[in-house]
Amino acid sequence: MSFLLYMPVVPAAPLACRGLARWAGRAAGLLTLLLLGVSAPAGSRAQPQPVPSPVPIPQVAPPGPPVSVLPMPALPMDEQVFAAALTSDQLTVLEQACQDSARFDLPVRLRQLKDRLVALYPAPQPLPVVLANANALISCLAPEAALSVLDRYGPGPGLERQQWLTLQWRAANAGLNHRRAAEALRRLADGERSRLETTALPVRLRDDGTLDTRSALDVLASHLAAMGRRQEAAEVLLAGRLPGVVAAERLKQAVALLNDLPLAQRNALMEMALDQAAAGGAWGLAAQLLDEQQALQRLEGGDPEPARQRRLRLSRRIDDTYAEWLLRRDDPSEAKRNKVLEQRLRSPREPGGHAPSAAQPATLAPQESAVPSVPESAEPITP
Template sequence: MGFVPLPLVLTLLSAVPPAAAPLPWSDARFRELLVDGTITTMEKACLDPMAAGTKRRKQQLRDRLLAIHPVPASFELTMRNASALLTCGSPEGTALVLNRFIPAHGDERRRWLTLRWQAAAAALDHPQAALALRRLVDGNVAALDQITLTGSRNGLDTLAEHEASRGRSQAAAFVLLQGDLQGAAGARRRGQAAEWLAATDPEQADQLLEVALDKAASEQAWGLAMDLLQLQLRLQLAAGGDGERPRLRLERLAARLDDAYTLLQLNPETNAPPSLRSPRESGGHAAVGEPTTAPSL
C-alpha cells in the first residue's frame, strides 16, 4: 500500500464539513421538560448550558424540582430530589426537601445528615453545617476525626472551620484539640488552635505553640517549625509583648537552614544578600531535606 500524497490528504480534510454546533433548547422543548421531566432528566438539564443557559430557565428547573414531589414516597426519592436541587445550585431547596422526610436510624440518618451538611456548607450556613456534623456523630466530636467528607475533607477539621467561621473561635479550638495530635499533623492542629485562642487566652495559646514546636522538632519538620515560630512571634507582638524569644529562635533556625529570606524579613534594615531566595524555592526551608544534625529550637 503506497503513501497518500499530503496535498490530497489536506484536500480531503478540508472537504469534511465541520460538526454543527449544538443549539439552545427551544422554548417548547424546555416547557415539555418542565411538565413531563423526571428528577434525573431535570438534574441533567441543570448541567446542560443548552438546556438551562439562562438564569430564568435554571430557576424554573429549581422551582419544578422543589414542587415535583411535595409528599415524598420514600427515603431514596427524597435523597434523589434533594441531591438534584443541590446539583442545580439550590442548597436552600435541598434543605427544604430533606426536612420533608424523617430518616430512620443507621445508614439512612447518616446519609441524610451528610447531605444536610453539604447543603448548609454550600449555602455558607455555618451554624446548620456545624449542627449537622455534630448530629452525625451524636455529639461525640472526636469521632469526626475518623470521617472523611466530600472532597476528602476531614470531618473534625471541617467542624472546627465552621465554628471559626461563625465567630466561635474558642469552640473551634476545642474541637481541634479533640482530634489526633500526634506527629506533624498534630503540631499543625495545635498551631491552628493557638491562633484561634490567642484573642481570649493568650497564655494557653502560647503553651499550645510550645508543645507544637516540640512536636515539629521531634519530627524534623523544620518548615512547619518556621511557620509556628512566625505565628508565635506575630501573636506575642499582637498581645503587646516584645516577641524576643520567638524572634531569637526564628533567627537561629533560619540561619541554621540558610533561609536568607526569613532573615531579611526579621532584619529588614540589613542589606539583601546577593542570592536572596524565597523559602518556597529550591534551598528554602520548605524544600529542606533532613539535616545531618538537627537544628535546635
C-alpha cells in the same frame, strides 16, 4: 452528577495514631482553661409511617466505577429539549437540566426546574428518592429548597442517617447557612467530636471527575468560626487526635482563634504545634509557627527573642536565605554575614551576583558549602 458522589467516605478501620498520648494529654489539660463545648443536640430518629407512594418511584442508579468526564456543551439546551426535560419525572434528567441552566446562568429555567423538583415527589418517599431530589435542587442553585425536601424524611440510625445528614450539610453549606451546616455535623458526631475526623466531606469536584474532600472536624470548626463562635471552634480543633502536620495545623488555628486566652497558654499551644511539626518533618510549617510566635510575643508584650533565635537557626538549616537576612539585617555585628546573604539574594546575572563568569569559576564560601537543604533533627526549633 449522581447524588451518590456526595455520600460520606466511611473508613474501613480506625486510623492508627502513634506518639499521640503526650500532646493529646497536654491539649486536654489546657482545655480545662476553656468552657466546655455544648453537647450535640439529639435529633429525631423517628421513621416515617409506611404510606403507599402516590407516584412511581424513579430508578436511582447504584454507584459504579469512575467515568471519564465528557466535554461540556458550548451552548445551552434548546427550548424543545429543555421543555421535555422539564416535564420528565426522572430526577437524573432534571438534574442535568439544572446543571446546564446553572452553567449558562439562566435564572428563569432554574426557577422552573426548582418548582418542578419541589412538587414532583411529595412525602413520603424512600431515602434514595429524597437524596436524589435534594441533590438535584442543589444543582439548581436552590439549597434552601433542598433542605426543605430533606426535612420531609426522618432517618433511623446507621448509614442511612449518616447519608441524610451529610447531604443536609452539603445543602446548608451551598447556601452559606452556617447554623444548619454546623447543626448537621454536630448530629453526625453524635456527641463525640473526634468521630468527625474520619468522615470525609466533599468540598469540590475536580476537573477529572474525582472529589476533593476535607475532614468533617475541620469543616465544623470553619462553620463555627464563621458564626463568631471562636472558642467553640478552637475546642473542636483540639478534639482531633491525628498527630504530626495535621495536629500542628489545627493547633496553629486554635491559637489564632483563642485570642482571649492568656499569653502563657497560647504560647504553650504554639509549642505543642512546633513539636508536632517537627515530628512530621514539616520544616516550612515550623518556620511559619516560629514567625507567628514572635509576632504573638511582640503583640502581647512578651519576649520574642527565644523564638527569633530558633527561627534563625532553622533558617540556616533549611537554607532559607531571605528569612535569615530579615532576621539579621538590623544587627551591625552581622554585617559580614549580611553581605553574603545579600549576594545570594541578588539575581545571579546582576553585577555582584553569584553566577559563574568566564574569567572565574563559581565557588562557595566555606561557611556556605555545608548548608543542608533540610534539617537533620528537630534541634533547630528547640530553645
